[in-house]
Amino acid sequence: MSEVTHVLPHAQRAASTLLPTRHGTFAMLGYHVDGTELVALAVGLDEPPVDVLPWVRIHSECLTGDAFGSLRCDCGEQLQAALAAIMDHGYGAVIYARGHEGRGIGLIEKLKAYALQDAGYDTLDANLALGHPGDARRYDQAAAVLADLGLTKIALLSSNPTKQEALEDFGIEVAQRLRLGVPDRPENVFYLNTKRARMRHDSPPTEVIPATDAWGGPAEVYDALAAEGPQLVIAQLGQSLDGFIASRTGDAGPVTGSEDHVHLHRLRSLVDAVVVGAATVIADDCRLTVREVPGRNPVRVVVDPQARVPLEASVLSNPEARTLWLVGASAPADLAAAGHVKIVRMPTDGPFAPSDIVRVLLDRGLGRVLVEGGGRLVSSFVEAGSLDRLFVTVAPILLGEGVPGIRFDGADRVADARRGRPRSFKLGNDVCVELNLRAPV
Numbered sequence: 001m002s003e004v005t006h007v008l009p010h011a012q013r014a015a016s017t018l019l020p021t022r023h024g025t026f027a028m029l030g031y032h033v034d035g036t037e038l039v040a041l042a043v044g045l046d047e048p049p050v051d052v053l054p055w056v057r058i059h060s061e062c063l064t065g066d067a068f069g070s071l072r073c074d075c076g077e078q079l080q081a082a083l084a085a086i087m088d089h090g091y092g093a094v095i096y097a098r099g100h101e102g103r104g105i106g107l108i109e110k111l112k113a114y115a116l117q118d119a120g121y122d123t124l125d126a127n128l129a130l131g132h133p134g135d136a137r138r139y140d141q142a143a144a145v146l147a148d149l150g151l152t153k154i155a156l157l158s159s160n161p162t163k164q165e166a167l168e169d170f171g172i173e174v175a176q177r178l179r180l181g182v183p184d185r186p187e188n189v190f191y192l193n194t195k196r197a198r199m200r201h202d203s204p205p206t207e208v209i210p211a212t213d214a215w216g217g218p219a220e221v222y223d224a225l226a227a228e229g230p231q232l233v234i235a236q237l238g239q240s241l242d243g244f245i246a247s248r249t250g251d252a253g254p255v256t257g258s259e260d261h262v263h264l265h266r267l268r269s270l271v272d273a274v275v276v277g278a279a280t281v282i283a284d285d286c287r288l289t290v291r292e293v294p295g296r297n298p299v300r301v302v303v304d305p306q307a308r309v310p311l312e313a314s315v316l317s318n319p320e321a322r323t324l325w326l327v328g329a330s331a332p333a334d335l336a337a338a339g340h341v342k343i344v345r346m347p348t349d350g351p352f353a354p355s356d357i358v359r360v361l362l363d364r365g366l367g368r369v370l371v372e373g374g375g376r377l378v379s380s381f382v383e384a385g386s387l388d389r390l391f392v393t394v395a396p397i398l399l400g401e402g403v404p405g406i407r408f409d410g411a412d413r414v415a416d417a418r419r420g421r422p423r424s425f426k427l428g429n430d431v432c433v434e435l436n437l438r439a440p441v
């Protein structure tokens with residue numbers, strides 16, 4: 001931690017209430033700090049978990065982004081993603097920093113800066129041309145609120161190292177900094193790239209997401225996933241109307257249509273890691289990369305307790321993306337994998353518990369996970385309660401017999417079936433059902 005170089009102003013806690021949101025109910029605290037009104041939306045403060053860092057976002061007020069949904073900046077999406085992530089994490093707070101509007105120059109001055117940007121200036125030069133500093137924000141008030149909340153050692157949700165350093169100057173220990181995965185858009189990509197090039201922002205650029213819903217399913221499905229924050233486990237299966245993901249011979253010909261293929265690539269583009277079982281790799285020789293839509297390739301994760309996947313398989317031989325090869329404790333010790341492949345020896349001979357797989361990935365910074373097949377692996381995640389969302393695309397064909405999709409030790413009574421909040425949409429002639437398994441039905 002760096003030296004504490006400044007003294008904090010007094011944070012006067014003046015109001016305390018509850019705020020139900022679409023992400024859940026937050027404690028909402030209102031503060032007066034040095035003539036400015038700040039609010040905190042907090043969760044989990046009454047019973048802080050042991051050895052867990054609170055997740056904190058210091059969100060700079062942005063009327064245009066936060067309230068109007070402007071796409072000139074990424075503030076609105078960052079705010080929603082932060083609320084979702086912190087609620088999901090169960091411990092932390094968003095400090096909504098009034099007085100930060102326009103990086104501290106105020107609303108109307110920001111609009112003047114926008115007008116200059118309309119004429120070709122970038123976001124930094126526009127501020128300078130108006131006689132303002134590039135960034136005029138102060139962080140002592142937010143730090144004082146954090147101190148009052150007892151959040152003095154935190155994980156900060158931000159792409160801005162300056163923010164981290166400023167908080168540390170005021171005695172807040174930033175033990176970790178996490179970036180929210182909000183996509184670049186055509187309307188804000190120049191702005192975001194300027195911040196990367198000139199204002200020290202270190203969010204990795206994403207491929208630009210066109211403002212269109214012509215990819216796979218409707219945009220709101222993917223926007224909702226993008227807003228889910230750094231930890232998310234989803235699964236996708238394509239199956240026949242009678243519930244098979246492949247024919248009786250295991251023929252790997254696609255069951256669902258091309259729109260579902262695009263949808264799958266879209267899901268891959270939204271995660272850090274895509275997980276498949278050994279049998280699926282052997283049957284399909286899948287590449288697991290993002291090709292149908294713009295986006296980064298996720299890390300490929302092969303669940304292979306007996307190390308059965310041959311070295312010639314695409315995921316092990318083609319270095320177009322990184323691969324983690326999860327093998328069992330007794331798998332051969334002399335596996336000679338290529339440089340892009342990392343062998344992870346699990347403590348047991350398998351089958352590996354979904355929670356152990358998720359943990360191994362999380363330890364490597366891979367918090368957003370797509371389980372892509374086969375049926376048994378996805379089923380084990382369903383059964384273990386390890387999935388946040390399940391997508392099943394149903395094609396209007398009947399196979400009669402084949403490789404089953406989801407099968408697990410089910411309920412005796414229909415009333416006890418697994419349920420989630422459903423949403424369904426068409427993918428060509430197929431129908432995709434998304435089950436949000438964390439949302440109350």
Ligand SMILES: Nc1nc2c(ncn2[C@@H]2O[C@H](COP(=O)(O)OP(=O)(O)OP(=O)(O)O)[C@@H](O)[C@H]2O)c(=O)[nH]1
Binds near residue numbers: 114123
């Ligand atoms: N002056 C000015 N302010 C802007 C502009 N675009 C967004 N802002 C303001 O910038 C603030 C948000 O700061 P950002 O640079 O987006 O992000 P950050 O807070 O530094 O970093 P993160 O924590 O990663 O979000 C908000 O107060 C916005 O109103 C602009 O073009 N000019």
Ligand SMILES: [Zn+2]
Binds near residue numbers: 076
């Ligand atoms: Zn903004």
